[in-house]
Amino acid sequence: xxxxxxxxxxxxxxxxxxxxxxxxxxxxxxxxxxxxxxxxxxxxxxxxxxxxxxxxxxxxxxxxxxxxxxxxxxxxxxxxxxxxxxxxxxxxxxxxxxxxxxxxxxxxxxxxxxxxxxxxxxxxxxxxxxxxxxxxxxxxxxxxxxxxxxxxxxxxxxxxxxxxxxxxxxxxxxxxxxxxxxxxxxxxxxxxxxxxxxxxxxxxxxxxxxxxxxxxxxxxxxxxxxxxxxxxxxxxxxxxxxxxxxxxxxxxxxxxxxxxxxxxxxxxxxxxxxxxxxxxxxxxxxxxxxxxxxxxxxxxxxxxxxxxxxxxxxxxxxxxxxxxxxxxxxxxxxxxxxxxxxxxxxxxxxxxxxxxxxxxxxxxxxxxxxxxxxx
Amino acid sequence: xxxxxxxxxxxxxxxxxxxxxxxxxxxxxxxxxxxxxxxxxxxxxxxxxxxxxxxxxxxxxxxxxxxxxxxxxxxxxxxxxxxxxxxxxxxxxxxxxxxxxxxxxxxxxxxxxxxxxxxxxxxxxxxxxxxxxxxxxxxxxxxxxxxxxxxxxxxxxxxxxxxxxxxxxxxxxxxxxxxxxxxxxxxxxxxxxxxxxxxxxxxxxxxxxxxxxxxxxxxxxxxxxxxxxxxxxxxxxxxxxxxxxxxxxxxxxxxxxxxxxxxxxxxxxxxxxxxxxxxxxxxxxxxxxxxxxxxxxxxxxxxxxxxxxxxxxxxxxxxx
Numbered sequence: 001x002x003x004x005x006x007x008x009x010x011x012x013x014x015x016x017x018x019x020x021x022x023x024x025x026x027x028x029x030x031x032x033x034x035x036x037x038x039x040x041x042x043x044x045x046x047x048x049x050x051x052x053x054x055x056x057x058x059x060x061x062x063x064x065x066x067x068x069x070x071x072x073x074x075x076x077x078x079x080x081x082x083x084x085x086x087x088x089x090x091x092x093x094x095x096x097x098x099x100x101x102x103x104x105x106x107x108x109x110x111x112x113x114x115x116x117x118x119x120x121x122x123x124x125x126x127x128x129x130x131x132x133x134x135x136x137x138x139x140x141x142x143x144x145x146x147x148x149x150x151x152x153x154x155x156x157x158x159x160x161x162x163x164x165x166x167x168x169x170x171x172x173x174x175x176x177x178x179x180x181x182x183x184x185x186x187x188x189x190x191x192x193x194x195x196x197x198x199x200x201x202x203x204x205x206x207x208x209x210x211x212x213x214x215x216x217x218x219x220x221x222x223x224x225x226x227x228x229x230x231x232x233x234x235x236x237x238x239x240x241x242x243x244x245x246x247x248x249x250x251x252x253x254x255x256x257x258x259x260x261x262x263x264x265x266x267x268x269x270x271x272x273x274x275x276x277x278x279x280x281x282x283x284x285x286x287x288x289x290x291x292x293x294x295x296x297x298x299x300x301x302x303x304x305x306x307x308x309x310x311x312x313x314x315x316x317x318x319x320x321x322x323x324x325x326x327x328x329x330x331x332x333x334x335x336x337x338x339x340x341x342x343x344x345x346x347x348x349x350x351x352x353x354x355x356x357x358x359x360x361x362x363x364x365x366x367x368x369x370x371x372x373x374x375x
Numbered sequence: 376x377x378x379x380x381x382x383x384x385x386x387x388x389x390x391x392x393x394x395x396x397x398x399x400x401x402x403x404x405x406x407x408x409x410x411x412x413x414x415x416x417x418x419x420x421x422x423x424x425x426x427x428x429x430x431x432x433x434x435x436x437x438x439x440x441x442x443x444x445x446x447x448x449x450x451x452x453x454x455x456x457x458x459x460x461x462x463x464x465x466x467x468x469x470x471x472x473x474x475x476x477x478x479x480x481x482x483x484x485x486x487x488x489x490x491x492x493x494x495x496x497x498x499x500x501x502x503x504x505x506x507x508x509x510x511x512x513x514x515x516x517x518x519x520x521x522x523x524x525x526x527x528x529x530x531x532x533x534x535x536x537x538x539x540x541x542x543x544x545x546x547x548x549x550x551x552x553x554x555x556x557x558x559x560x561x562x563x564x565x566x567x568x569x570x571x572x573x574x575x576x577x578x579x580x581x582x583x584x585x586x587x588x589x590x591x592x593x594x595x596x597x598x599x600x601x602x603x604x605x606x607x608x609x610x611x612x613x614x615x616x617x618x619x620x621x622x623x624x625x626x627x628x629x630x631x632x633x634x635x636x637x638x639x640x641x642x643x644x645x646x647x648x649x650x651x652x653x654x655x656x657x658x659x660x661x662x663x664x665x666x667x668x669x670x671x672x673x674x675x676x677x678x679x680x681x682x683x684x685x686x687x688x689x690x691x692x693x694x695x
Binding site: 145156158287326330331336341 | 411451454455456459460461462463464465466468469470471472473474475476477478479480481483484490610613616617620658660661663664667668670671674675676683
């Protein structure tokens with residue numbers, strides 16, 4: 001290990017440098033396709049935050065990414081790489097859809113909502129259960145099994161949405177529209193006192209749920225016995241074993257919490273925006289969660305801003321693609337990949353240089369630098 | 376007879392890109408570098424091949440461009456996971472996104488066709504090769520159709536993919552290079568002690584992986600199709616990964632696994648919505664999910680045990 005760095009360098013400066021490099025390279029690509037990176041950046045920021053309406057979209061996307069980011073982070077803490085957030089969110093949507101479709105005519109939204117939360121979390125958790133138990137009991141690599149489960153989830157949802165859940169073949173693969181009892185209220189009123197008119201933007205009450213859940217995840221990881229056990233297992237399986245913590249139990253519970261969080265993401269698009277179950281509503285959010293968790297260093301206080309940044313990229317990127325014909329929405333996919341590369345796989349690339357600048361002698365009271373999570 | 380031959384012919388066509396990508400993953404993973412970026416490298420290769428073949432009208436330059444781009448993506452993966460000792464899974468995920476983003480972005484900027492590359496003329500493609508006497512023996516019962524339809528009439532890359540199977544076996548199990556490659560995947564410290572560079576062995580494996588991924592991509596965009604379309608690989612990189620595990624990281628078994636998954640793909644295309652005797656109509660989605668379900672069942676240890684290379688996924692740190 002290199003000489004220990006001051007805590008702020010390790011937790012704040014290094015991630016910032018890594019993300020800055022990712023954005024610089026994206027800027028170069030903009031230059032290559034014949035755009036001005038500065039103009040692009042201005043358009044992107046305007047598109048994401050320029051008006052209440054745009055901000056509403058940014059926070060709507062951010063809501064989704066908070067859930068999937070937390071999902072990846074919880075698994076990271078237990079030393080597991082849950083790459084299956086996409087599939088768990090997709091199946092979580094099935095839980096949401098079933099609750100909404102069966103109860104929307106009878107209950108008001110504030111009763112449907114808690115049941116839908118349970119449905120989403122249960123279905124998401126169930127989809128994570130099989131990979132978890134296979135990892136814990138039979139040693140099947142969780143990365144591979146969760147990838148496989150993403151594809152199985154996608155096939156399953158196509159099957160259901162072109163079959164028993166489909167309303168009519170003319171409308172394509174989607175369920176019927178939900179009645180009022182399963183449509184979540186928008187959050188425009190919350191921002192109106194600030195002079196921000198959100199208009200018809202899809203930001204809804206799920207955003208508040210996401211913030212509450214982020215706080216709960218913090219409590220879970222750093223203030224409960226289970227969280228302690230998960231972190232112990234993540235940092236040193238041997239120590240966890242020696243301390244008598246049941247590895248199988250922790251892996252299964254951690255993965256089910258992770259899957260449940262990913263599943264809850266579905267509330268946002270399904271009940272908050274589209275008000276029906278349709279194909280591909282996850283739009284890759286499960287994978288964005290990986291970038292968000294890496295950038296937020298698996299801490300809720302980092303994940304929420306990282307999710308807002310990605311929300312801004314998604315919303316701003318759409319506006320940017322509209323304004324600059326050279327640039328398509330896939331620009332965001334590229335940025336996402338670069339963030340994952342630099343904040344994740346190459347996170348220590350700049351470490352030697354930084355430790356030359358900031359290195360100090362290990363004094364008493366200097367904590368060991370927390371290791372990077374992941375398997 | 377005709378339907379069976381047609382079905383098998385379709386099987387081979389679906390299996391070729393899987394086989395090239397699967398062998399690519401085999402080199403990388405046998406050297407201890409886990410690669411879930413096969414999909415991205417294939418996509419990058421397919422785009423580059425389609426774009427350059429469209430610009431130059433030359434299939435060979437297209438294939439070369441596919442190889443170059445896939446190798447560059449491979450080297451990024453290598454730099455992150457060998458030199459920087461980063462997390463190989465994370466790096467693989469990153470490669471997939473970078474390739475998908477770049478292909479769409481550059482495709483739109485070069486050709487302005489919504490991510491497609493222009494339709495290729497026959498010179499820009501690898502065209503079907505008719506093997507000698509294919510027409511002469513066509514009427515011979517049993518052997519005739521098999522030779523003329525199934526064995527003859529594929530493009531160069533398809534034959535190359537199947538030639539690569541014994542070649543890979545020979546390289547891995549009969550050469551010094553192969554021995555070292557497998558050794559760095561099982562016990563890098565021992566290789567290091569023998570005075571052989573672990574990094575260099577792994578880099579070479581990763582470069583070979585890139586070359587084969589580039590060819591797999593080229594097969595898709597300038598072999599069986601006349602140009603690149605967005606998201607052309609459609610998860611084939613992950614099916615190849617599944618096939619690799621299914622084959623327990625062995626070259627000949629990899630070919631059979633790819634043919635099996637290719638066969639499932641062929642049935643999916645051929646028998647969509649057709650009622651089969653005894654079973655009835657099999658949902659297409661089940662056929663699509665079957666490779667993944669089979670792989671999970673295998674990983675669970677219910678059909679033998681898939682044991683990955685021992686040092687796979689672990690960055691090698693030289694002792695100090």
